[in-house]
Amino acid sequence: MKKRILFAILGLILIVAILGAVKALQIGAMIDQGKKFVPPPETVTTATARAESWDTALTAVGTLTAVQGVTVAAELPGKVVKIAFDPGTAVLKGDILLKQDTTSEEAQLPGAVAQATLARSNRQRAETLLKDQIISQADFDTTVASHVQALSLADSIRATIAKKTIRAPFSGRLGIRQVNLGQILREGDPIVTLQTLDPIYADFTLPQQQLARLRLGLPVKVTADALPGETIEGRITAISPLIDADTRAVKIQATVSNRAEKLRAGMYVNVAVGLPVRQKVLIIPATAVMYAPYSDSVFVIEQAKDGKGTVVRQQFVRLGEKRGDFVTLNSGLKDGETVVSTGVFKLRNGQSVVVDNNNAPTFQQSPKPENN
Numbered sequence: 001m002k003k004r005i006l007f008a009i010l011g012l013i014l015i016v017a018i019l020g021a022v023k024a025l026q027i028g029a030m031i032d033q034g035k036k037f038v039p040p041p042e043t044v045t046t047a048t049a050r051a052e053s054w055d056t057a058l059t060a061v062g063t064l065t066a067v068q069g070v071t072v073a074a075e076l077p078g079k080v081v082k083i084a085f086d087p088g089t090a091v092l093k094g095d096i097l098l099k100q101d102t103t104s105e106e107a108q109l110p111g112a113v114a115q116a117t118l119a120r121s122n123r124q125r126a127e128t129l130l131k132d133q134i135i136s137q138a139d140f141d142t143t144v145a146s147h148v149q150a151l152s153l154a155d156s157i158r159a160t161i162a163k164k165t166i167r168a169p170f171s172g173r174l175g176i177r178q179v180n181l182g183q184i185l186r187e188g189d190p191i192v193t194l195q196t197l198d199p200i201y202a203d204f205t206l207p208q209q210q211l212a213r214l215r216l217g218l219p220v221k222v223t224a225d226a227l228p229g230e231t232i233e234g235r236i237t238a239i240s241p242l243i244d245a246d247t248r249a250v251k252i253q254a255t256v257s258n259r260a261e262k263l264r265a266g267m268y269v270n271v272a273v274g275l276p277v278r279q280k281v282l283i284i285p286a287t288a289v290m291y292a293p294y295s296d297s298v299f300v301i302e303q304a305k306d307g308k309g310t311v312v313r314q315q316f317v318r319l320g321e322k323r324g325d326f327v328t329l330n331s332g333l334k335d336g337e338t339v340v341s342t343g344v345f346k347l348r349n350g351q352s353v354v355v356d357n358n359n360a361p362t363f364q365q366s367p368k369p370e371n372n
Contacts, residue, residue: 045360047341062204074185100164119147205249325363
């Protein structure tokens with residue numbers, strides 16, 4: 001009985017060993033096959049790194065401000081009896097915007113005018129009497145003072161009436177109405193905003209290192225997300241004499257044409273200051289770059305070591321300025337080297353590729369929205 005059990009155990013061990021050996025042979029064969037496996041070549045498009053001369057520009061993000069902009073407010077308390085403007089319309093300097101109740105002042109004005117007239121007559125008579133030495137100099141001075149006071153009272157009433165007739169302080173475009181007919185306004189209550197939009201200011205900052213390159217009159221190009229595909233030109237009209245002690249930046253103001261009034265105060269814009277010096281750069285399509293936190297890289301097209309086929313070599317690069325579909329290279333490539341222009345995310349170093357540029361995209365420095 002014991003011998004039978006022993007033979008059974010030995011037989012079981014032998015079977016397990018045979019199965020293990022077979023499995024090990026199968027796994028080894030699969031590993032060898034994996035080592036010998038060569039993935040099929042990947043089809044790619046290519047572009048050539050080329051040298052160009054670009055306009056030198058300093059870029060910044062700016063804010064638009066009105067050349068003149070105020071909130072028209074009530075100067076004196078009073079009741080609104082007439083609103084003479086429509087919100088959002090253009091007005092000229094001196095146009096009437098609103099009238100407050102002036103019935104009390106208008107009722108007082110004739111009496112003040114009559115008092116001023118009487119005081120003038122008394123002064124004229126006093127001048128004659130003074131010449132004849134009928135009255136003293138003190139009496140004459142009192143008459144003159146009475147005349148001046150009467151004139152002052154009449155002028156004060158007229159000024160109050162004028163101040164309760166609110167006029168546009170300058171030409172521009174009105175905003176949203178903030179008062180209603182019959183409303184009692186207090187001193188300083190807002191009525192409507194008024195902005196001069198053509199031209200308009202673009203305020204932005206640049207690092208203090210760029211101050212030596214800046215001067216009045218340099219051209220400026222302004223773009224905004226609200227106006228896709230449009231570039232509006234202007235010129236630098238003011239450079240602040242102060243450097244911000246916290247940011248070490250200088251504030252700059254450019255005046256930009258805005259005839260169509262598409263730009264509005266408060267909008268943020270992208271500003272590019274054109275410098276008179278052109279710079280030589282090496283450019284490639286931005287889609288040729290594989291971006292990574294540790295370093296950006298491109299795949300350079302090379303001949304395989306065995307002379308059969310084409311392979312790619314991953315090359316780390318340092319990027320510079322980006323314009324449209326292109327990006328400049330500070331280091332990593334030479335003029336004339338060919339790189340993969342699309343689909344770099346699916347490649348690896350040393351992989352075989354097949355170049356097919358029949359469907360290669362067209363890259364532009366100033367692409368239009370429909371070409372993006």
